[in-house]
Amino acid sequence: MRRVRFSPAGWFVLLLVLGMACGKPPRPRIDGREVAPPEEELPPLDEEGVPYVDEEIPVDESWVEVDESVLEKVEGDDLIRVGLVSGVRTLTLRVLDTVEVLDLSGEVQARGAGPGRLRIAVARRGVTIDGPGMDAVGVAGAGVLLRVEGEGAHFEAKDNEYPGEMLILRGRDGRLTLVNIVDLESYLRGVVPWEIGRPGPESLEAVKAQAIAARSYTVAHLGRRKQLGFDLWDGVGDQVYRGLSGTNELTDRAVRQTRGKVMRYEGRVVQAYYCSTCGGHTASIQDVWPRPAVPYLQGVRDAPRDESAWCRLSPHFRWTVAWSAHQLGDIIRRWLPAEVDEVLSSKDIGVLEGLEVVERDTSGRVHRLRVVTDRGQWEVQGDRIRWLLRPATGRFPILRSTLFTLQEYRDDEGHLIGVRLQGGGFGHGVGMCQSGALAMAQAGRDARQILEHYYRGVRIESLKGGREQWERELP
Ligand SMILES: [Zn+2]
Known part of the structure; x- marks a missing residue:
């Protein structure tokens, strides 16, 4: 070479230029x-540190191939399917109490009694499952559904705790996919703290704006990863979700106070992209990705009139x-x-x-x-x-x-x-600037004002009906 x-x-x-902190x-x-x-070195926004993460390296989606018809069997009215793990041959989950193993026609195939580990492995015509209080059970078909019982019952996987149910899909390629099936509001409890951090009460309105943005993003992207067997990934490729882990009083309150609220534009739920820090001006979607222009995703100057940027403290x-x-x-x-x-x-x-x-x-x-x-x-x-x-x-x-x-x-x-x-800035720049939203909340703006600043022309409205209705509203 x-x-x-x-x-x-x-x-x-x-070396001189790289080493110079000053210069012009x-x-x-x-x-x-x-x-x-910024005129001087400014401190970070909050001491705990906002988990500023952005897109992750995409995984090879050719790993899995899922029979989409099985998904209809686990569809609930307000349930979201979140992909946690994909492309593996064995999976381990922990349960604390009673667990039921159902096949995908809804028949109970086995019951176990926790606490203990469940180990799921690919078998020739389905999966085998082994766990506390049950012998290794073979279940034929494209996967199994796991249900835990009892107050506060949950699963432990990936060092996190998850509410809801777990769907394990066996792809045609003989690989397993782990999907958490969870209602929309519980899902958001596990997203908001990882997306905007856990700021103090003075930032509540920004956290509420984040909850509405994340709810809108979720509904607008239902079925986005359908060929993989779920709606959204649990990572920065979609929205970071860690179940019950990291939930916090303030972020829970923001989810509760905005329950069911989404942004709509001309009657359709908006694709509410957001990013960490815009650097002074947000970006227009068609400039960032090869996608059509969207009226509410056009760049805006992220500053009050004649002042410096809202996100300057980031x-x-x-x-x-x-x-x-x-x-x-x-x-x-x-x-x-x-x-x-x-x-x-x-x-x-x-x-x-x-x-x-x-x-x-x-x-x-x-x-x-x-x-x-x-x-x-x-x-x-x-x-x-x-x-x-x-x-x-x-x-x-x-x-x-x-x-x-x-x-x-x-x-x-x-x-x-x-x-x-x-x-300047961190992230793709489209939609809400999270650092700017936090600053706006601290300056007394409410969630509606924050969202209307970043997404021009949207209305904040309530979701109606369940998943079937939401899917009719997809942008
Ligand atoms: Zn900004």
């Missing part, structure tokens, strides 16, 4: 205006990432093929010579980025830029946002020696 040779002077310049780097711009940086409001040309070249050779949908070897990509911002969207985010090497040029668009420009070190697996300015460093001969980004 060919590498650019760096002169000693070049290295000196690189360009600032991100929004609508041609500089976004004001630890992610401004950040810097830097690479040596060598590091970034390796990263680009590794990730470029996936982000341009091409089969390319390292040799095809060659040696990185530079990056160019071709176009910014109206929020100031980089919309088209050109990668220039000694072998060719490629363009990466929208949110995919985050999956390409991955930091070389640190705790963020992908770039925090596409709201950044780019600075290249070159040696005397013009060879690229390093790249530095000055960026």
Whole structure:
């Protein structure tokens, strides 16, 4: 593999620029205006730390193939199916009390008495299940449903506690999928604390806004992962859900006080995307992903009139990432093929010579980025830029946002020696900015005002009927 040779002077310049905390780097711009940086180092929003996480690396969804007809048998009026585990050959759950094992026609096949572990394994024509107070039972068919009895009965799996029932699906590929079947409001109790954190009572209205956004997102995405046998993943690919673990008095109160409330736009429940920190301006959905424009998911300036951004106290409001040309070249050779949908070897990509911002969207985010090497040029668009420009070190697996300015460093001969980004925000930027929502609540805004700021033109209304009715309202 060919590498650019760096002169000693070049290295000196690189180390100097990477090490400099001050200097005058360009600032991100929004609508041609500089976004004001925070004047001083500001503390994080809350001491416990908001679990700022964003999209996770997608799992290989070809793992499972589920007979969708089995799902109809476990459909309840307000039940949500959440995928917890997929693509495994054995599963272990813990139960504290009595457990019933039903086949998918609803017949009880076995009963066990906890506490103890249930072990479910793939068998030739179904699954076997072994547990406390029951001998290994074979159940033919596409899976089993587990039901626990008693006050406060729950399951333990993945180091979490789960309410509701557990559905274990045996895919045609001989792999198991674990699905938690839970009513909508209990599901939200397990989502809200992981999505907006556990702030103090002064932030209740932001937590209520989060509960309404998460409820709307859930209803608008029912059946999203239907081919996998459930509605939504329990991770950041959809909404983080950990059952009863992490529930908290304030987040429970926010769910309770907004019970059944969703946002609608022209009569349909909205796809309420949200993200950690917008950096000063939210993004429009069509600029981030190759999807049609949606009126209520258009970028808004996230600041009160003539003031600095609502989310300026977020630890992610401004950040810097830097690479040596060598590091970034390796990263680009590794990730470029996936982000341009091409089969390319390292040799095809060659040696990185530079990056160019071709176009910014109206929020100031980089919309088209050109990668220039000694072998060719490629363009990466929208949110995919985050999956390409991955930091070389640190705790963020992908770039925090596409709201950044780019600075290249070159040696005397013009060879690229390093790249530095000055960026703002964390997440895709579409919909509600969670850090901004927390700040708005602390400034006295209520949940309705917060939601109407981020999702223009929506109405907050009550859900009617059950799942069948909700599915008719899908956007
Ligand atoms: Zn914001």
